[in-house]
Amino acid sequence: MLEGLTDHPSAKDWNPGAAxxxxxxIVPCPDDPQKLWVGISAAGVFATEDGGASWQRRNRLSNAGACADHPHPAAPRDGETGHCVHNMVRAAGEADLLxxxxxHGVWRSADGGRSWDDITPGLPSTFGFPMAVHPGKPQTIWTLPLNGDSAxxxxxxxxxxxWRSRDGGATW
Known part of the structure; x- marks a missing residue:
C-alpha cells in the first residue's frame, strides 16, 4: 500500500465507477524511476515524482469550458477532466507527453498531466477504453471509440x- 496515494486529501471524494x-x-517513466502516473477509475490521474511518497492529482483541463453540460457523475466539472479515466499512455522520447x-473523450497532456487538452473532435464518440501510442512516433496514437456506458x-x-492520429490528436 502506498499511503501517499491511499491517504490523498481527495480520497474522500473519489467516486467508484461501475466496476x-x-x-x-500504471505509467512508468523509463528515464526517471521516481516518476510514475496512475489512472484510478473513477478518481482520476495521479502522479508521483518521489517514488510514491507523495502524489499530485493531475486532472486539470487546459480549457475549463469543456466542463459544461455533462450530466454523468464522472463528467468534467470545476475545470477538471472526467475522473473515470479508462486508459492512459506515455509517448516515448517526449518529456511527459501523455x-x-x-x-468523456480522448485527451492529451504535454506537461505530465498538469493540464489536459480535449482531442476528441473528429472521433465518432466521446467514450472508449483502448488507447495506444506508437513506440517511435510520439504523435501517432490509436483508439477504438465506443458508444457509451449507457448505450x-x-x-x-x-x-x-x-481510429489513428498522426499529429497528436489534432486530426483523426
Whole structure:
C-alpha cells in the first residue's frame, strides 16, 4: 500500500465507477524511476515524482469550458477532466507527453498531466477504453471509440474501427 496515494486529501471524494474504485493504469517513466502516473477509475490521474511518497492529482483541463453540460457523475466539472479515466499512455522520447481515453473523450497532456487538452473532435464518440501510442512516433496514437456506458459499450454503428492520429490528436 502506498499511503501517499491511499491517504490523498481527495480520497474522500473519489467516486467508484461501475466496476468499482480500480487502479487500472500504471505509467512508468523509463528515464526517471521516481516518476510514475496512475489512472484510478473513477478518481482520476495521479502522479508521483518521489517514488510514491507523495502524489499530485493531475486532472486539470487546459480549457475549463469543456466542463459544461455533462450530466454523468464522472463528467468534467470545476475545470477538471472526467475522473473515470479508462486508459492512459506515455509517448516515448517526449518529456511527459501523455494521452488518455475516458468517459468523456480522448485527451492529451504535454506537461505530465498538469493540464489536459480535449482531442476528441473528429472521433465518432466521446467514450472508449483502448488507447495506444506508437513506440517511435510520439504523435501517432490509436483508439477504438465506443458508444457509451449507457448505450451498450459497442462501437458506433456496431462496426469496429480503430481510429489513428498522426499529429497528436489534432486530426483523426
Amino acid at each position: 468499482g474504485l480500480t487502479l487500472h493504469t 494521452y488518455q481515453q475516458n468517459h 451498450g459499450r459497442y462501437p458506433p454503428g456496431a462496426a469496429a474501427a480503430v
